[in-house]
Amino acid sequence: MNEAATLSRRTFVKGSLAGLALAGAAGSALYGCAPKSEDGAKDGGAAAADEIVYSQCVVNCGGSCLLRWHVQDGKIVYAETDNVGDAAGLQARACLRGRTIRRWINSPDRLMKPMKREGKRGEGKFKEISWDEAYQGIADALKNTIDQYGNEAVYMNYGSGVSSATSRLFPRLANLMGGYLKSYADYSTNMMQSGMPYTYGDKCNPYDSVYASSMSEAEKSDLVIMFGNSPADTRMGGANIVYDFAKVREAGAKIVNIDYRLNETSSGHPDEWLPIRTGTDAALVNAIAHELIANDQVDKEFLDKYCVGYDEDTMPESAKGQNKSYKDYIMGTGYDMVEKTPEWAAPITQIPADRIRQLAADIAAAKALFVVQGWGPQRHNNGENTSRAICMLPILTGMIGKPGTNTGMREAEPGGILGSMPKGENPVKTAINCYQWLNAADHGEQMTAAKDGVRGADKLSTGIKFLWNYGGNCISNQHSDINLVYDVLQDESKLECIVVIDTVMTDSAKYADYLLPDAMRAEQMHMAANGYAEYYNGVVVGGPAQDAPGDAQKEYDIVSGIADKLGLKDDFTEGKTQEQWIEEIYKKSAEKDGNMPSWDEIKAQGHYKRELEPVIGLADFVADPAKNPLETPSGKIEIYAERLAENAAKLELAEGDVVTPIPVFDPGYLGYGSTTDEFPLYASGFHYKSRTHSSYGGVEELNQACRQQIWINDLDAQERGIGNGDKCSVKSPVGEMLIEAKVTPRIIPGTVGIPQGAWHDADMAGDRIDKGGCINTITPYHPSPLAKGNGVHSLIVQVAKA
Known part of the structure; x- marks a missing residue:
């Protein structure tokens, strides 16, 4: 056998990490690794005294890497990752980004109390309220929305910041109330989901x-x-x-x-x-x-x-x-x-x-x-x-x-082996593309199947009036044209109530009418499968490793509390706790699979993995x-x-948009040939190693180790008098941002690249210039021709030394 073919996952990860610039200066303070004293013993107590609690990094990178929390006196002290199995076997080892999650969990910026908005949406001004007030206020808003506008006015916004067998539970509650406006596709693969079925089925x-x-x-x-x-x-x-x-x-x-x-x-x-x-x-x-x-x-x-x-x-x-x-x-x-x-x-x-x-x-x-x-x-x-x-x-x-x-x-x-908490059937058949929620909030009554991709009906009967946003940053930060978002959401006669549940104050959270503090997976019993980009099947069961801070609550308990105010708690919970649901889901999945450990075995060992044959x-x-x-x-x-x-032939397309029966080269809106004297450069976003979309964007150590920089070719930089590390202004037809320059031959001339997911930081009541380097400050909102999706890599800009 070729020596390279026997490369173990452990050897690969060890060798790869050794070459990364992140290692070294940041050290164990960054990654939360086991601290070492001079004699090699772990500081803060012997390892034998640690309680080991299994969990995962369940942000949306495609992986769900395994974490082994070391807990002392009810507090996480450091994290290890998967080290189970021989060196050549399957190990779901977390990347360096994932190993910083302890910094996120114990962040001083964690949301602690339920809050209600004061001032304008987007200002980030809130007052603390009790959980009872929050449950009652949200229940009243949800019921009033349905009574006045119908169930189509209720919408759950797209988000992928966390996933598990018992996450994203709002659909279950909404379906008990008659349903909600559905969405289709996702921000990751929007255009592919619409285009490829015409070729492959x-x-x-x-x-x-x-x-x-x-x-x-x-x-x-x-x-x-x-x-x-x-x-x-x-x-x-x-x-x-x-x-x-x-x-x-x-x-x-x-x-x-x-x-x-x-x-x-x-x-x-x-x-x-x-x-x-x-x-x-x-x-x-x-x-x-x-x-x-x-x-x-x-x-x-x-x-x-x-x-x-x-x-x-x-x-x-x-x-x-x-x-x-x-x-x-x-x-x-x-x-x-x-x-x-x-x-x-x-x-x-x-x-x-x-x-x-x-x-x-x-x-x-x-x-x-x-x-x-x-x-x-x-x-x-x-x-x-x-x-x-x-x-x-x-x-x-x-x-x-x-x-x-x-x-x-x-x-x-x-293919996965783990089920999830049942959501029930949605009586509402109408759906919009997930990228179209802002249009549906602004002028939903005008949206049609032919022009806007409405499915299940010729047109929407109402705009979105009640929006639920859980563990996602797609109200603003991950949505195009943040300035437009701000303008639309200022009119409270359009979208009347926004509920956000999250762990920290993201930019999207600033738009909440009710802002509720979520417990992280390490702070509750957790069960999730392997990630969709990990070619094996697995399950992790573990936790909690520590208590949630302040008055933060599990999503399950939050939705149950709202259901209680609506007289639907028994229907929602079926008399079960989240822990009982997890046990039931696991047992049903194991029975269907036939090869998974028993419930007692998975609780004892914390994880299960098996490799898959190639396809x-x-x-x-x-x-x-x-x-x-x-x-x-x-x-x-x-x-x-x-x-x-x-x-x-049935579509009403925007000027310049085309849909063709064969795969042609179409420049597309703001694609090839669209640059001008005012905006002479093409720009595109790319995923960055320090973040998963915007997740981990609040970990300051990562921001220091992985600087938010615009990639610009030497030729384009020289023409503008820009040097490596200079602060630059980047303007597009819809906004302006400030960002540090990375002058490099690693990008083609005429195009600049900006890491997506950085947290928006602008005075929205002032100049609106983003100082956080968030690409969606400058990304136009133009749904694509067929999918009506997020063609966010199509934009033109000018870059100048600030």
Whole structure:
């Protein structure tokens, strides 16, 4: 066996962490690791006296890494992570960010008391009230909203700051009252969720292993192409994709990482970084497709057998003889009548034509091509087309369903083995895209299916009047155009009541009418499964490790208290405590699974893990397409989606927006070609190692170790007289922010990159200039054409020395 193939998770994590700049100066004070005295003993008591309590870091990075709290006298003193099993086995070891969670749990900024707003929304002015007052006030507001406007006026805002088997419980209460306005999609994969079903079928989503291969399958590949995918930035835990990718790297495949910046993953392969202008991935794919077609290197047999719409031979009857095929588009004989040559793509992508030809030749020569895209490329206003376009590379070459290949989607994710507290059935059938809540609060009565993506009805009957926000920062910080959010929410005749439950004063929490302090998972009995980006199955049961501070309460008890005021407590709780619900959920899951430990065993050992066999995306379909058809009208891969052409004809699109039946390159709103003299640079956000979205943004030690900086190329910086570390002003058409400069050749000229998730810090009654470096200060609010989702990486800016 290759020595690299035996690389253990423990060895990998140890070696990786040793090279990080975070280690060293920050030391144990940052990570909460076991303090050591000179003789090696732990300060503050012998280890044998510690109580070990299991928990997880359950923020939304895709992982749920295991934490082992060391508790003395009812207080967490330090944290360890997973060290169970032999060195070569599965260990769900937390990343350095996750190991700082003790700083968050014991933060002096923790919310301690229930509060009610004073002053304007967004000012952050509150007065303390009792829990009884909070329960009664919220219950009255919820009941009055339903009585006056109907259940469609009640909405639970999107948020992903915490998850467990007994979290996000408001839907259960709302359904007992007749339901609430539903939402669809999510901020992570919004455009992909809407676009990819037209290609791979209705059940295709970014979280289903049927439509993608596990990352470990790339170990069998000779060419791995990654579009905007950086596990070392986003999926860092020891059981996460970064470990699987490390094995792929060591297996010896050629890896090409296509990104507008030299990300943390590709920095280990500097000769394999292919810089590209942000938002132009589909143009690159088009030019590669041109070379494959022109050189007769497509798999025509695969395209004819498994696909619809590559060329005239497989076009649906409604589109035959009209030059509407994918081949016609690429070769310039249909649609815009422009041949998509490498010379056409070069000025768009900033990739030289010869380099595009070489990449196309490498793809054609690959024996096992593994194409995988992250979720960054689809977070543009042309993201629906981009995600479908990237998948054309394995489709054209027939590299699907075979060992060492992938479908072009992000790597496969595991199916879970753990259930959750039942929410009940929602009688309200109307739904909006989760990104559209602000429009629904502002002018919901005007929102329609054709114009705004309303589902379940032709239009909304009312705007949102009551908003519930739990463990999320998407009211403002993680939502586009914070200045617009502020303006809309000042009119209390629109959105009349906002309830926020959180642990600290986030920017979104400032907009609450009722602000309630939440207990963290370490402060209550906790049960959750492994993360969706960890390719194994597991469960953790543990806690509480310590008491919640002040009057902070568990979410379960908060919602139960409100239910009590509504006369629904017995229906909501069914006479059970949260701990009893956890036991019941576990036992039902274990019975269904058949391999999990007993309840007594899981309580004693704290965790359960088992590895999964690798999967190959669409393997069953390729093996027998008649027996395993896709959920498309044709049962095949639809390059030309007839129903998308039909649906597009019914849409009312904003000026400049397009929806096409084949995956084209569309610049999109504020995409390629949109810069001006006033805003001459493209900008994009990226996930940062010190935060999961905005989670951990309040840990000051992390902010010091990982500075919030705008990445700007040396050429763009020199033109503006900007030096490394200078404070800069960044302006867009909707706002201005101040941020420190990182002058670096690790980003393509003409584009700047800003780590997303930093906490907004502006005087909203004054100049509104954000001093926290929050990218959503300058991000326009323009829902994408098909998904009506968050194309937040499409923006133009000017950068100047402040």
